[in-house]
Amino acid sequence: MKIIVDWNRCTGLGICESLAPGVFEVDDAGDLVLLSETVSDGDLEGVRQAVEGCPTEALRLEP
Amino acid sequence: MSGRRFVVVGASLAGLRAVEAARKSGFDGPITLIGAEPHLPYDRPPLSKAFLDGADLPAFRGEEVLRDELGAELVLGTAATALDTTAGTVHAGEREFGYDALVIATGARARTLQGTDGLRGVHTLRTRDDAQAVRRALDAGARTVVVGAGFIGSEVASAARKRGRDVTIVEALPTPLVRAVGQTMGAACAALHTRAGTDLRCGVGVEAVEGAGTVERVRLTDGTVLAADLVVAGIGAVPATGWLAGSGLTLDDGVVCDETLFTGAPGVYAAGDVARWHNPMFGRHMRLEHWTSAAEQGAVAARNALDPAVAKPYSTVPYFWSDWYGSRIQFVGVPATDEVRVVDGGPGGDHFVALYREGDRLAGALTLNGQTQIMKYRGLIARGAAWTQGLEFAGRRRSAAMERV
Numbered sequence: 204m205k206i207i208v209d210w211n212r213c214t215g216l217g218i219c220e221s222l223a224p225g226v227f228e229v230d231d232a233g234d235l236v237l238l239s240e241t242v243s244d245g246d247l248e249g250v251r252q253a254v255e256g257c258p259t260e261a262l263r264l265e266p
Numbered sequence: 267m268s269g270r271r272f273v274v275v276g277a278s279l280a281g282l283r284a285v286e287a288a289r290k291s292g293f294d295g296p297i298t299l300i301g302a303e304p305h306l307p308y309d310r311p312p313l314s315k316a317f318l319d320g321a322d323l324p325a326f327r328g329e330e331v332l333r334d335e336l337g338a339e340l341v342l343g344t345a346a347t348a349l350d351t352t353a354g355t356v357h358a359g360e361r362e363f364g365y366d367a368l369v370i371a372t373g374a375r376a377r378t379l380q381g382t383d384g385l386r387g388v389h390t391l392r393t394r395d396d397a398q399a400v401r402r403a404l405d406a407g408a409r410t411v412v413v414g415a416g417f418i419g420s421e422v423a424s425a426a427r428k429r430g431r432d433v434t435i436v437e438a439l440p441t442p443l444v445r446a447v448g449q450t451m452g453a454a455c456a457a458l459h460t461r462a463g464t465d466l467r468c469g470v471g472v473e474a475v476e477g478a479g480t481v482e483r484v485r486l487t488d489g490t491v492l493a494a495d496l497v498v499a500g501i502g503a504v505p506a507t508g509w510l511a512g513s514g515l516t517l518d519d520g521v522v523c524d525e526t527l528f529t530g531a532p533g534v535y536a537a538g539d540v541a542r543w544h545n546p547m548f549g550r551h552m553r554l555e556h557w558t559s560a561a562e563q564g565a566v567a568a569r570n571a572l573d574p575a576v577a578k579p580y581s582t583v584p585y586f587w588s589d590w591y592g593s594r595i596q597f598v599g600v601p602a603t604d605e606v607r608v609v610d611g612g613p614g615g616d617h618f619v620a621l622y623r624e625g626d627r628l629a630g631a632l633t634l635n636g637q638t639q640i641m642k643y644r645g646l647i648a649r650g651a652a653w654t655q656g657l658e659f660a661g662r663r664r665s666a667a668m669e670r671v
Binding site for chain 2: 215216217218220221224228229230231232233255256258
């Protein structure tokens with residue numbers, strides 16, 4: 204699975220980072236950084252929650 | 267599971283997430299979504315942020331998605347007026363809705379300024395209609411007085427300054443935000459107003475809001491008179507539980523629930539701003555008015571209501587954010603008062619991190635422009651980190667930052 208970020212929507216609120224810290228990180232400037240674009244099986248549940256938990260609906264998962 | 271009826275009262279974030287979670291969990295029976303506002307469910311945080319700056323505010327989901335894909339009957343513009351937990355019915359408008367599972371997500375309503383009923387130009391900021399009225403007034407160049415230096419009021423002031431308008435905030439308490447972030451950090455946040463040119467007046471109350479049909483001035487308890495075309499009250503919200511009087515549910519600053527969001531009445535769960543539930547993460551009841559918990563509780567309440575035998579607790583580290591004058595304030599956890607320590611930056615600057623101690627536990631963290639740090643503290647708090655672990659983590663962050671310089 205691959206993570207797609209809508210960069211026009213993301214405002215770096217960071218909920219994704221708290222749900223899947225191995226995959227998402229907000230940097231010093233407040234911008235989201237993808238630590239990995241593909242999702243390992245171990246991270247999948249956290250990333251699913253991050254997609255659902257994003258207040259700006261900026262995240263998608265694609266096969 | 268078919269044949270059972272699922273009713274959701276409250277068509278905002280928590281209510282929408284309840285409907286979506288019900289379908290995701292495989293529920294294929296009828297769903298009814300009842301909402302007091304005429305609008306399709308929409309997102310509230312932008313109302314006092316981007317929307318005031320001119321951004322659009324689309325509904326979360328189109329009507330066809332709600333009706334056709336989610337198969338929900340929409341009953342909008344219709345406030346629920348009564349709940350009968352014995353008969354299993356909700357009254358709304360002229361109709362009665364029978365349920366087998368019910369999620370109460372009626373949210374909270376903004377407190378209003380006494381004696382301002384019917385006075386044009388006086389608003390709260392809770393709904394899309396409120397925000398539209400405030401935005402129009404700002405567009406028209408209104409002289410703006412904000413009552414209450416909480417998050418909503420501060421965001422309105424920020425929007426006014428962004429347009430170059432003069433704005434005054436009147437705050438009854440000597441320091442703003444004490445309940446939300448404590449004394450020291452409340453003062454640190456308040457300093458942002460002064461730096462941005464907002465006239466912040468603390469420790470003074472509103473004596474009267476006056477005008478002939480339309481607001482003209484605000485008279486303060488210290489005798490000051492402020493000319494005003496727009497008055498926005500940001501003086502908190504109260505849970506919308508009036509319609510539940512006589513329902514038998516326990517009401518005490520919200521609908522009191524256990525850790526699974528269960529109200530005690532068969533099939534009835536609550537979610538979002540209206541719910542006061544037992545949060546196992548901190549071992550206490552709390553009622554939150556935050557985006558994240560509303561969304562998550564909506565989903566949990568629906569799944570639990572539809573399958574109570576395997577109801578799961580909802581445990582969370584509270585999180586909220588607020589945007590002022592281009593700066594972002596973020597808070598995770600609870601504003602414990604045993605100790606508050608600034609571990610990075612300074613209260614007078616553009617960046618700081620403060621940690622909150624409860625006993626020997628790290629209980630909360632507040633950042634100003636600390637986006638890269640805040641969620642790491644949320645993780646620590648969720649794992650039950652000790653205060654010393656929080657301080658050690660902060661020390662490592664500082665050392666790493668020093669090395670980068």
